[in-house]
Amino acid sequence: MKGIVMRSTGSFYDVLATDGKKYNCRVRGKIRLEGIKETNPVAVGDYVSIDLEHEIGSITEILPRKNHILRQSVKKTGHAHVLAANIDQAMVVATLSYPRTSLGFIDRFLVSVEAFRIPQVIIFNKKDLLDEKGMQWLNELIALYTGIGVRCFSISALEEDQLVIRGVLQDKTTLVAGHSGVGKSTLLNKISPAIRQSVGEISDFSEKGIHTTTFAEMFRLDETTFVIDTPGIKEWGLVDMNQQEISDYFPEMRERRLGCKFQSRCIHVNEPKCAILDAVKSGAIALSRYESYLSMVLGEDNRK
Template sequence: MNALVLKTTGKNYTVRTVEGIIVECGLKGIFRNKGIKSTNPIVVGDNVEIAQESDRWMIVKLIERKNFIVRRSVNLSKQSHILASNIDQAILMITLDRPITTTAFIDRFLVAANASNIEVILLFNKIDLYDSKLLENKKELEEVYRLAGYKTISISVLNDNLLSIKNIMKDKLNLISGHSGVGKSTLINKLQPNLRLATKVVSESHNQGQHTTTFSQLYELDFGGSIIDTPGIKGFGLVDVQISDIASLFPEFIAIRNSCKYYNCIHKNEPECAVKLAVEHGSISKSRYANYLSMITEDDGNTYRKEKY
């Protein structure tokens, strides 16, 4: 019987069958040992086959995914953690204060999404809390990503009408991601008030959000489509992305790479590099280029924590 994975909590999985029946499942032991390097072999968004064994339903087969977003696990650097699968688009929520979302984190997320051909919308939240300096920083940052080819939205989820976001999300499977405290649960509550997801204030002492979502879950939206809520992410280490491929995951690099002197230019030390010239002339963002260099030289997953606005 085919089913869609709605929620994962440890080794327990909530799925919805094609008939619309909600079933609690386990994962067949032999399946867990088939060379899957991810810390979570089954994720929200997966299409699976289930079968009843004795008195319990079990997931017995994973149907091939059309895509997924994966990052390096925080405590197990040699293993990966898949955020969700079979996504139509991802919405990365960004705040410039309480907590700070750095460009290094944003760019790593974008590279991971681009590697799976997943469109990303950058949603700048909490703009009602920004002073004039932060508003100017936000304006400049939005321009950086618009010039790179990304769609951006600025909003106060608490205070603004969400019609534009609803129109973007309608009839799609949307992944919501970002640091703890950026407003993911608040956004979902306002989009679908009956869910009443828990929210917490940002820690004053550490300027970081506190986890309210501890597992991933898919929710249906009354206006059409669905949304996958994920736990807040502190870091984003890249997985299964070759150094030679990273440049092709920066859209603004692709647009001019044929102008580089060398066909295999990685835009680092080569002479007559069109990308480096574009950075010097200001048509490619210095922060985007610096983050690119970080990814191809020392992808330690920690540099994103050092940037300050």
């Protein structure tokens, strides 16, 4: 029988099979997917073949993936693991206040996802808490991110705005991310009763300092609509990216960097005749985006 992996705990997997039932399965023997060298080959979102002869089913095969997202398990020391597979879009929920999501976090998320060529959506939540100045800033950010090809929505999850987001999710598999406290659970709960999440429980504190691998969990909204929640992800580490590569994942840099004097050797930090630096100076590239870029290029977690 075939099925889709809804949840993984590292050794066990919940598989939603074509008969509509969920089976607890594990991987028996070694299965390898071509081109994947990661240690846990089966990920949430994978289409798999399962064998139900024994009390606990076994996953015997991973069907070819459309795509996947890798994530660094533990900063620096750990290996990358496949966070999820077969994703149509990745959505980050952010807030400009209570709490304030840094643009650095948003940009890191966008880059991590863009590296796998997966379309991105930003949901700016808690619009109701913004004053006039805050609204102005919000509109500037929406203009900035829309300008680089990211779909943006501003909502208040406390209002009826979730209907718009339900439409964004329809017929797709969407990975959802965001810092704790931004209203992710509030939004997901309103979107679907199938997703039952506790609201307002900040579990950050107890998790701090413990290097656990974060696993994603998938929920089904209807036959063709899936949401993948990624609880507890506080940082998006860049996996396997060299300095030259990073500007490729900034859509506003991708074409422009061909104009740099040093071409692919330019990392746009202090090189002469750098097309990216020129664009930052002229305002064609937003300063906040360039600052995020610099932190990724010069950040130590990323030097290779």
